[in-house]
Amino acid sequence: MQIKAWKRRDPGITLRLALCFFILSMLYIAFLTILAYIGVGFIPLVFIGAFLVILQFLISDKIVLWSTGARVVSEYEYPRLHAIVDRLVIRAGLPKPKVAVMHTSVPNAFATGKGYKSAVVAVTTGLMSMLDEEELEGVIAHELAHIKNRDMLAITLASVFSTVAWYMMHWGWYGMYGRSRDQANAAIIAIIIAAITWFVSFLLIRAISRYREYIADRDGALLTGKPSKLASSLRKISGMMNRIPERDLREVEAMNAFFIIPALSGDTLSRLFSTHPPVQERIRRLMELEATMH
Amino acid sequence: MILKRRKDSRGSGSYIFGLVSLYIELSTRYNIQFTNKSAISIKESTGSFNEVLSEIRAILDTDNDVSYSMKKDRYGYIWIVLDGEMESSVAVIHTLTDILEEQGFSQQILASVFLFNYRGKNLYLLYNYKSKRFYPFAPLSDRSRDHELEMLVYSIIKNRVDVEKDTGKWYPIWDIPML
Numbered sequence: 001m002q003i004k005a006w007k008r009r010d011p012g013i014t015l016r017l018a019l020c021f022f023i024l025s026m027l028y029i030a031f032l033t034i035l036a037y038i039g040v041g042f043i044p045l046v047f048i049g050a051f052l053v054i055l056q057f058l059i060s061d062k063i064v065l066w067s068t069g070a071r072v073v074s075e076y077e078y079p080r081l082h083a084i085v086d087r088l089v090i091r092a093g094l095p096k097p098k099v100a101v102m103h104t105s106v107p108n109a110f111a112t113g114k115g116y117k118s119a120v121v122a123v124t125t126g127l128m129s130m131l132d133e134e135e136l137e138g139v140i141a142h143e144l145a146h147i148k149n150r151d152m153l154a155i156t157l158a159s160v161f162s163t164v165a166w167y168m169m170h171w172g173w174y175g176m177y178g179r180s181r182d183q184a185n186a187a188i189i190a191i192i193i194a195a196i197t198w199f200v201s202f203l204l205i206r207a208i209s210r211y212r213e214y215i216a217d218r219d220g221a222l223l224t225g226k227p228s229k230l231a232s233s234l235r236k237i238s239g240m241m242n243r244i245p246e247r248d249l250r251e252v253e254a255m256n257a258f259f260i261i262p263a264l265s266g267d268t269l270s271r272l273f274s275t276h277p278p279v280q281e282r283i284r285r286l287m288e289l290e291a292t293m294h
Numbered sequence: 295m296i297l298k299r300r301k302d303s304r305g306s307g308s309y310i311f312g313l314v315s316l317y318i319e320l321s322t323r324y325n326i327q328f329t330n331k332s333a334i335s336i337k338e339s340t341g342s343f344n345e346v347l348s349e350i351r352a353i354l355d356t357d358n359d360v361s362y363s364m365k366k367d368r369y370g371y372i373w374i375v376l377d378g379e380m381e382s383s384v385a386v387i388h389t390l391t392d393i394l395e396e397q398g399f400s401q402q403i404l405a406s407v408f409l410f411n412y413r414g415k416n417l418y419l420l421y422n423y424k425s426k427r428f429y430p431f432a433p434l435s436d437r438s439r440d441h442e443l444e445m446l447v448y449s450i451i452k453n454r455v456d457v458e459k460d461t462g463k464w465y466p467i468w469d470i471p472m473l
Contacts, residue, residue: 232442244441249422249465250369250404287449291324 058114068110070100070122077101081128084137085121088144092223097121097147107131107237111143112152119147131233138230139237142220149219151212158205210277217282221289231286238279310384310406310421312455317380317408324450326412332383333375333472334390335404338366346397350374350390360386365471371404373471383408391423407431409472417443419451420467427458431466439466 065072075082082099089096097111097119107127113119121143128136146152221227245252320326354362360378367373374390376383387406394403403423410417418431430447432440444464451457458464 228442228446231445235441235445244439244444244461245463245465246437246439247465248369249420249467250367250371252465283445284449287445290446291449 065100065112065120065122068102068122069104070102070120072098072100072120080133081123081136084133084140085144088137088141088223092141092144092148094119094144094148097144101125101128109139109143111146113147114153115150116147121147127237130236134224134226134229135233135236137224138220138226139233141223142216142230145216145219145223146212149212149215151216154212155205155209158201158208213276214282214285217286218289221286225293227286227290227293231283231290234279234283234286308388309426309456310387313384313408313419314381316451316454317410319454320410320450324412326410326417326447326450328380329409329411330377330379330383331375331409331472332378332380332387332407333373333470334387334406335467336372336374336394336399337402337404338370338372339399339402342397343399343402346393346399347372349393353389353393354386357382357386362386367469367471375472380408405467407467407470407472409470412443415440415443416473417447418467418470419447422458422463425458425463427456429458429464431464433466433468437468 073081078099078101081101085096085099095116097113097116098121100120100122102108102122102124104124104126106124107130109121109123109127111119111121121140123136123140127139131139217230221230224230317328321328351364354360354374359382360376362377363375365373365375376386378386391400391403391406394400400423405423406421408419408421410419415432418433419428420431421428428451430444430451432443432447434440448457452459
């Protein structure tokens with residue numbers, strides 16, 4: 001039953017994604033109407049934008065590997081890591097992705113790839129030394145869930161709109177020079193609308209990304225059957241272990257008078273811009289999932 | 295307004311009654327068993343404190359459902375350790391906090407603690423009288439904590455009783471003189 005839940009695509013995410021694309025499309029139609037009003041051929045520009053986005057997508061895995069310094073490793077080099085991936089992909093019904101390692105003490109992991117066959121799962125050496133076997137399995141299951149749900153493709157598609165808006169914004173900017181005054185005014189409006197489009201799509205992509213993280217947490221946890229292990233690795237990675245105090249309550253009481261409690265935190269704004277949901281919230285959801293399994 | 299006043303008149307200690315329905319669910323559904331051991335910890339004080347303590351002793355002596363012992367730890371806290379069913383223990387602890395509050399010693403109450411057992415592990419539910427919230431505390435033998443168990447218990451109880459959401463305030467109480 002758990003495996004079945006894992007295989008099923010999440011209908012909620014598809015719906016949300018469709019809604020996002022719909023809103024973006026509406027924004028684009030508005031934007032293109034303005035362009036048509038200016039009376040300049042925008043078709044070549046759209047082609048250039050689309051071409052760049054497709055190119056970016058096709059070589060994305062190489063870009064990611066190159067920019068992170070991750071190296072694809074063999075079974076002989078990292079047998080333990082390969083064994084974990086092997087176990088999980090069999091149960092997930094995925095072809096085995098490439099396994100890569102980054103040499104850094106910072107604990108982290110990512111998954112990338114256009115499709116199942118070109119997918120790569122990468123972990124840092126820091127992650128491997130920090131986590132025990134089951135926790136590492138939890139993290140890798142989370143990354144495999146990203147591959148399974150084709151999150152890379154989803155985010156790239158969502159980015160197409162924002163990228164095209166970005167190019168158009170530039171185009172509007174250049175179009176302002178050497179033209180009559182009316183056209184310059186129209187170009188300014190185009191820039192403003194492009195900027196708004198870009199900003200809205202920027203926020204939407206981040207919202208989609210955060211949502212997909214939750215899905216990957218859940219799917220990954222269902223694959224291993226141990227949500228608490230992923231929760232505990234998230235806690236370790238985020239350094240939240242230190243947040244639960246070790247200091248005795250009686251000692252704290254003794255110097256209570258000196259405590260200053262921060263009244264307000266400007267969390268909401270930074271949350272809006274973040275691609276990942278807050279770790280506390282992810283752990284909370286995982287532990288709720290764990291509680292339902294008992 | 296009426297509701298608010300009524301709530302205030304219940305006193306800070308009455309929130310622990312939430313445990314009475316909770317502990318059954320913890321036991322049957324999650325196999326987290328109450329060990330019949332609980333305690334309240336009070337900072338020793340001057341003035342009429344000793345008279346209040348004698349009053350407390352007198353009450354506990356007449357109680358047939360719950361047996362007790364009194365211990366003092368190295369921080370100068372008095373621990374009244376109870377042995378009895380959850381319902382009676384909670385009632386006793388509530389009576390004691392009522393007396394302490396009436397006599398003006400409410401600030402001296404540190405916490406009440408309830409010891410549970412989960413697969414051989416000790417798990418305490420702490421009730422902090424200052425914040426009026428519960429939080430879990432699962433000590434391991436080497437003065438470290440079983441965070442995984444604490445987070446699990448947290449997610450179970452958080453909608454049932456008032457729980458401290460800020461994990462940064464989950465202060466441990468080491469060497470609780472209960473065992």
